[in-house]
Amino acid sequence: MKNIWTIAKREYNNYFNGPLAYIVALVLLFSVGAFFVYLTLESQGRAIYGGPPLEPNFLNVVFVFLMLFLAPAITMRLLSDEARMGTLELLLTAPVRDYELVVGKWLGSLLFVLSLVLFSLIYPIIYNNFVDPHIDYKLLLSSYIAVILIVSALLGLGVGISAMFSNQFAAYFIALGLFFILWFVINFPANFMSSGGELFNYLSVANHFTAINNGSFTLGDIVYFLSLTALGLFVGTTAIEIRRWR
Amino acid sequence: MIKVRGLTKDYGARRAIHNLSFDAQQGEIVGFLGPNGAGKTTTMRILTGYMPPTDGEVIVAGYDVVEESLEVRKRVGYLPETVPLYTEMAVFDYLKYMGDLRQLPNVEDRVDEVLEMVGLSDRAEGYIANLSKGMRQRVGLAQALLHKPEVLILDEPTIGLDPGQVVEVRNLIREIGKERTVLLSTHLLHEAQNICDRVLIINKGKILAEDTTANLQSRLAGAERVALRIRGEADKDLIKTIQKVKGVEEAEIKGDGLVEFEFAPGKDARPEVAKQVVQAGYDLLEMRPLGMSLEEIFLELTSAEGKKK
Numbered sequence: 001m002k003n004i005w006t007i008a009k010r011e012y013n014n015y016f017n018g019p020l021a022y023i024v025a026l027v028l029l030f031s032v033g034a035f036f037v038y039l040t041l042e043s044q045g046r047a048i049y050g051g052p053p054l055e056p057n058f059l060n061v062v063f064v065f066l067m068l069f070l071a072p073a074i075t076m077r078l079l080s081d082e083a084r085m086g087t088l089e090l091l092l093t094a095p096v097r098d099y100e101l102v103v104g105k106w107l108g109s110l111l112f113v114l115s116l117v118l119f120s121l122i123y124p125i126i127y128n129n130f131v132d133p134h135i136d137y138k139l140l141l142s143s144y145i146a147v148i149l150i151v152s153a154l155l156g157l158g159v160g161i162s163a164m165f166s167n168q169f170a171a172y173f174i175a176l177g178l179f180f181i182l183w184f185v186i187n188f189p190a191n192f193m194s195s196g197g198e199l200f201n202y203l204s205v206a207n208h209f210t211a212i213n214n215g216s217f218t219l220g221d222i223v224y225f226l227s228l229t230a231l232g233l234f235v236g237t238t239a240i241e242i243r244r245w246r
Numbered sequence: 247m248i249k250v251r252g253l254t255k256d257y258g259a260r261r262a263i264h265n266l267s268f269d270a271q272q273g274e275i276v277g278f279l280g281p282n283g284a285g286k287t288t289t290m291r292i293l294t295g296y297m298p299p300t301d302g303e304v305i306v307a308g309y310d311v312v313e314e315s316l317e318v319r320k321r322v323g324y325l326p327e328t329v330p331l332y333t334e335m336a337v338f339d340y341l342k343y344m345g346d347l348r349q350l351p352n353v354e355d356r357v358d359e360v361l362e363m364v365g366l367s368d369r370a371e372g373y374i375a376n377l378s379k380g381m382r383q384r385v386g387l388a389q390a391l392l393h394k395p396e397v398l399i400l401d402e403p404t405i406g407l408d409p410g411q412v413v414e415v416r417n418l419i420r421e422i423g424k425e426r427t428v429l430l431s432t433h434l435l436h437e438a439q440n441i442c443d444r445v446l447i448i449n450k451g452k453i454l455a456e457d458t459t460a461n462l463q464s465r466l467a468g469a470e471r472v473a474l475r476i477r478g479e480a481d482k483d484l485i486k487t488i489q490k491v492k493g494v495e496e497a498e499i500k501g502d503g504l505v506e507f508e509f510a511p512g513k514d515a516r517p518e519v520a521k522q523v524v525q526a527g528y529d530l531l532e533m534r535p536l537g538m539s540l541e542e543i544f545l546e547l548t549s550a551e552g553k554k555k
Contacts, residue, residue, distance in 0.1 A: 086330040
């Protein structure tokens, strides 16, 4: 367990050694900020006609949509670069279990994104001061749980994919492709099916995220994201084990 | 200590290591000698728990590398061939990270200690990216020494170092080898001769010879050969003079006042040869033994292997 923390800590600090962390933070916070301005203006407009203000959970939709592009960039080099630089040999001959390595990497990236999530809290807090009646705190909490769950799953899958490649760009595009399929494409067949479409709808990341983000979710939605995370980490650990045998 | 029995490793259809068996005791420095692609690195990777063997039994520091990989890894220090370093980290931070992964107590003090050992204390705060190849090599060595491993496995430890550093690193290895088991690979024969107690000569995944460096030399050099130099040109009379001495088996002119002669092992003819040469009126300038170098032994063994096929 201690090893997981040691690896996570290094990865977390390592993000700030390169430009990637700052670019990701800039893109996320700027884009969410722009929608924050829109949200504020829209609610003001509604207030003139006595309408209720919009809920800020909409901002997290923006955050998560951007994460579809950014999460692969955050995870792409986590294990692929270790393989390319040969440092994997160092880690695999240190007394560290394969899964500790993979989970540590995932945890490091998750902590990095969680710091950005924490930063993004500033928007609903400011927004709350502008609107009357105040925002729905329970809905906001649910929305942030949705963000943490989906980010955990995306990063888990990203780490798993990173473990399979020695080239970080290959890892990026494979992860990006997978996230797009999971978000946009996978529930497509359900539209053409008279029955049995539930399976495809269940596999859609977007459906589960929207459910939790809107505060009406079941245990199944949470289990879905936790399973995806576990799947990603399992694939990553297996990929590392396969590397040993080659 | 290291115990290897019947070690075999296949990469797909290619057999990289063929039924390898050897031992290394505590307090012994064993050299692994062979050309590129001989299977040195593969063997070392198996010993360090990086990859599993296809077949055979490997015991390192009392633990089986397959069954108790983590226990082995705790007790082995490993310097891979291409020193793997996080170039974006400072030297001290890198070593501290590796120490933390090994869950060492008082990591920071220990890092200072090993930096002192490899002579890098003044570069502790510097980034690895800015270090020369020799310095990186020493950072890698520091990493391998961090946890005071029982067994030290070094893949080409002196490659890329300048002559001064080579001497330092060899002294360091010798020092460590007094108490621990050291297995090092090299393709520099004089290096093996210089620091190793015992040498394993390996080619195409098989051990060709295994002995102490001294024994290997005498075993392969059937007779003792000596070079002798006089002032001026050597002539046939000189050869006759030398050949008359009891025990001398062969003498020939090598030109430029140089003569080489051989005598049977155990019958040292040198004092008598010197006496006779001087009495015959020649100015004797030099006389030195021409022990067969590891280079020659190595070439002989590897080419003999080639001829068999």
